[in-house]
Amino acid sequence: MARVxxxxxxxxxxxxxxxxxxxxxxxxxxxxxxxxxxIENGEPSDKIGCVRDFRLRNGDRLREKLLGLSDYDLFYxxxxxxxxxxxxxxxxxxxxxxxxxxxxxFIEWTAEFECAPERRAELVxxxxxxxxxxxxxxxxxxxxx
Amino acid sequence: MARVxxxxxxxxxxxxxxxxxxxxxxxxxxxxxxxxxxIENGEPSDKIGCVRDFRLRNGDRLREKLLGLSDYDLFYxxxxxxxxxxxxxxxxxxxxxxxxxxxxxFIEWTAEFECAPERRAELVxxxxxxxxxxxxxxxxxxxxx
Amino acid sequence: MARVxxxxxxxxxxxxxxxxxxxxxxxxxxxxxxxxxxIENGEPSDKIGCVRDFRLRNGDRLREKLLGLSDYDLFYxxxxxxxxxxxxxxxxxxxxxxxxxxxxxFIEWTAEFECAPERRAELVxxxxxxxxxxxxxxxxxxxxx
Amino acid sequence: MARVxxxxxxxxxxxxxxxxxxxxxxxxxxxxxxxxxxIENGEPSDKIGCVRDFRLRNGDRLREKLLGLSDYDLFYxxxxxxxxxxxxxxxxxxxxxxxxxxxxxFIEWTAEFECAPERRAELVxxxxxxxxxxxxxxxxxxxxx
Numbered sequence: 139m140a141r142v143x144x145x146x147x148x149x150x151x152x153x154x155x156x157x158x159x160x161x162x163x164x165x166x167x168x169x170x171x172x173x174x175x176x177i178e179n180g181e182p183s184d185k186i187g188c189v190r191d192f193r194l195r196n197g198d199r200l201r202e203k204l205l206g207l208s209d210y211d212l213f214y215x216x217x218x219x220x221x222x223x224x225x226x227x228x229x230x231x232x233x234x235x236x237x238x239x240x241x242x243x244f245i246e247w248t249a250e251f252e253c254a255p256e257r258r259a260e261l262v263x264x265x266x267x268x269x270x271x272x273x274x275x276x277x278x279x280x281x282x283x
Numbered sequence: 284m285a286r287v288x289x290x291x292x293x294x295x296x297x298x299x300x301x302x303x304x305x306x307x308x309x310x311x312x313x314x315x316x317x318x319x320x321x322i323e324n325g326e327p328s329d330k331i332g333c334v335r336d337f338r339l340r341n342g343d344r345l346r347e348k349l350l351g352l353s354d355y356d357l358f359y360x361x362x363x364x365x366x367x368x369x370x371x372x373x374x375x376x377x378x379x380x381x382x383x384x385x386x387x388x389f390i391e392w393t394a395e396f397e398c399a400p401e402r403r404a405e406l407v408x409x410x411x412x413x414x415x416x417x418x419x420x421x422x423x424x425x426x427x428x
Numbered sequence: 429m430a431r432v433x434x435x436x437x438x439x440x441x442x443x444x445x446x447x448x449x450x451x452x453x454x455x456x457x458x459x460x461x462x463x464x465x466x467i468e469n470g471e472p473s474d475k476i477g478c479v480r481d482f483r484l485r486n487g488d489r490l491r492e493k494l495l496g497l498s499d500y501d502l503f504y505x506x507x508x509x510x511x512x513x514x515x516x517x518x519x520x521x522x523x524x525x526x527x528x529x530x531x532x533x534f535i536e537w538t539a540e541f542e543c544a545p546e547r548r549a550e551l552v553x554x555x556x557x558x559x560x561x562x563x564x565x566x567x568x569x570x571x572x573x
Numbered sequence: 574m575a576r577v578x579x580x581x582x583x584x585x586x587x588x589x590x591x592x593x594x595x596x597x598x599x600x601x602x603x604x605x606x607x608x609x610x611x612i613e614n615g616e617p618s619d620k621i622g623c624v625r626d627f628r629l630r631n632g633d634r635l636r637e638k639l640l641g642l643s644d645y646d647l648f649y650x651x652x653x654x655x656x657x658x659x660x661x662x663x664x665x666x667x668x669x670x671x672x673x674x675x676x677x678x679f680i681e682w683t684a685e686f687e688c689a690p691e692r693r694a695e696l697v698x699x700x701x702x703x704x705x706x707x708x709x710x711x712x713x714x715x716x717x718x
Contacts, residue, residue: 144528185331206353207352209332210350217355229355235534237437238433292672383579384580389672391670411673472616476642496643499641500641500650505643519645
């Protein structure tokens with residue numbers, strides 16, 4: 139099993155950051171690598187079990203399933219159903235925690251998956267340093283510093 | 284703030300117990316104190332934010348909001364919007380954990396709320412020893428021992 | 429029960445912040461309100477169950493017991509045995525989490541306790557905004573920003 | 574990374590089970606595979622960072638380091654420093670949770686480690702089904718059912 143841990147600080151209250159990232163269908167609105175997204179079967183994007191089918195700007199296509207979401211604990215968990223990446227059993231969680239003394243937000247994005255040992259280092263780097271950190275950087279630009 | 288912690292063991296695999304309790308609209312199916320339940324606005328019962336309006340066998344009526352649900356971590360969290368109980372800011376979580384050596388389930392039901400100090404002991408008892416334990420006992424009867 | 433939650437960001441790696449706060453007898457080294465501290469019975473300050481007897485600059489004296497400590501999860505938990513504050517069943521936890529994208533540290537200091545309802549707001553303010561935030565501010569000055 | 578999860582139910586209150594397993598030097602008292610144990614450098618066995626050097630009945634010898642311990646959350650975490658097993662970066666946690674409706678104890682023993690892919694299944698089986706479950710079975714015999 140491989141594990142990715144990426145965390146950062148966003149200069150905005152957790153409620154505002156959550157409003158931007160909560161929607162499981164909203165990746166194109168805040169993540170620069172994502173070109174378009176839709177939820178299959180016309181389901182609400184906060185229905186547990188819904189599937190997002192999205193396309194990256196590089197043309198790759200992924201399908202991911204919403205496994206858990208909490209407006210109380212400010213996180214959501216999802217798995218990959220289909221992707222061009224050579225991995226299996228991928229489960230990721232995006233989580234926000236309020237930073238009380240500045241009204242900012244601590245954001246964590248973690249993932250676990252199985253893959254061939256020789257692919258692990260590269261996948262951890264491209265997911266953590268690539269996908270997750272790119273999302274953080276985009277949120278930082280949006281909310282300022 | 285008052286806190287309730289109730290936990291028990293159910294003699295069935297976590298997947299089977301989860302199948303019985305997961306549906307936020309299914310209390311009448313497994314909890315003997317609940318007479319009927321419906322989700323407002325025709326929303327799916329696993330859409331985060333949906334509201335259940337249910338009636339107890341004693342005639343009391345409650346409205347509760349689904350704050351979080353995870354098929355990965357096997358829990359759901361909800362708040363009380365309206366109830367005849369003299370409390371505020373009530374948030375509760377029902378959570379399952381697999382017991383690996385027997386394929387049984389550890390079940391926890393917790394709540395936190397605010398109330399007048401002189402009502403606390405009675406409320407903790409009626410919620411924990413009453414509502415939650417009654418639900419556990421009913422699951423135990425259903426799944427056998 | 430009352431609850432205090434205070435969190436902040438320190439501009440240094442978690443290992444360096446942990447090295448500064450880990451020692452249960454080191455409050456006088458990093459918290460400006462504390463004048464002197466000693467561990468009772470000559471025990472090591474990282475022995476679970478040890479008691480620190482310390483004096484504030486204002487003359488108040490407290491005794492606190494180390495309930496838990498982890499170099500793996502970077503936290504410690506302690507209770508108050510004796511203090512001039514009108515509270516009971518006080519348990520607090522100081523916890524560090526690495527912020528991966530800057531090599532900084534997310535720090536959380538939480539407490540729970542029982543007190544008379546009319547004292548709650550003031551105690552929450554003096555513990556969270558006073559004691560805990562003063563400690564954070566001192567760490568921030570020490571590690572720069 | 575490999576992961577082991579083993580859990581069970583012990584028919585005794587958590588305080589009594591904790592009293593039996595808390596001492597990092599007490600494996601020979603409650604785990605039938607362990608012949609003898611000592612803490613290096615004469616340190617207390619609840620000092621975070623202490624090292625236990627113990628010998629199995631089969632002659633194997635291990636050294637493990639106490640990374641964390643909490644009398645509040647009822648768990649301890651340790652790493653392997655030396656062992657005959659072909660693994661690295663081994664960290665394990667033993668944790669108790671009270672089962673409120675019977676005054677029994679839910680016990681979890683988890684581990685994570687790195688190893689050659691072709692050794693993983695066997696190591697997970699021998700650690701989880703072997704070492705951990707053998708410890709649980711011994712506690713069950715001791716406390717009855």
